[in-house]
Amino acid sequence: MQPERRTLLKILSATALPLDxxxxxxxxxxxxxxxxxANYKFVFFTPGEQALLxxxxxxxxxxxxxxxxAKAARVPAFADxxxxxxxxxxxxxxxxxxxxxATAATTQPLEAVLAKAADEEASPQSxxxxxxxxxxxxxxxGYYTSTxxxxxxxxxxxxxxxxxxxxxDHPEHKGN
Numbered sequence: 036m037q038p039e040r041r042t043l044l045k046i047l048s049a050t051a052l053p054l055d056x057x058x059x060x061x062x063x064x065x066x067x068x069x070x071x072x073a074n075y076k077f078v079f080f081t082p083g084e085q086a087l088l089x090x091x092x093x094x095x096x097x098x099x100x101x102x103x104x105a106k107a108a109r110v111p112a113f114a115d116x117x118x119x120x121x122x123x124x125x126x127x128x129x130x131x132x133x134x135x136x137a138t139a140a141t142t143q144p145l146e147a148v149l150a151k152a153a154d155e156e157a158s159p160q161s162x163x164x165x166x167x168x169x170x171x172x173x174x175x176x177g178y179y180t181s182t183x184x185x186x187x188x189x190x191x192x193x194x195x196x197x198x199x200x201x202x203x204d205h206p207e208h209k210g211n
Contacts, residue, residue: 080129087136091145095171
């Protein structure tokens, strides 16, 4: 009996990564709708930074009637995994960025601090504005590579054999 192609690819790709990265990825991979952060142990962010990161990411992609938000999709765990295995420069930037948000949030609500940083997105003038770009990118990347983001939010149902190419059914595109 020959192993399946997917099994071989998993084994081959896992051998190219350091063991701790593979173990963290396996823990972080269970992003089914019922999962939570209980299976992933944060290795980089402190508990206070983790809580702040969860709040910030949930403000960027909140839960709504259609789908859960960033926290349910385990985006903070995704960020911890990537930053913990990243460069020293990235780790320093994330520590400094979260510290800047924490400091600014002592004088005004976190939502207001995030909104002010987001206003600078096109042309960042402050450390918060510059960090917001990385924070938003990480949040979006983590969310839309999670099971919740891909399947529930985007409605991706997997590779399917189609016998025809369905047309666009958006009302605004009917005349084209």
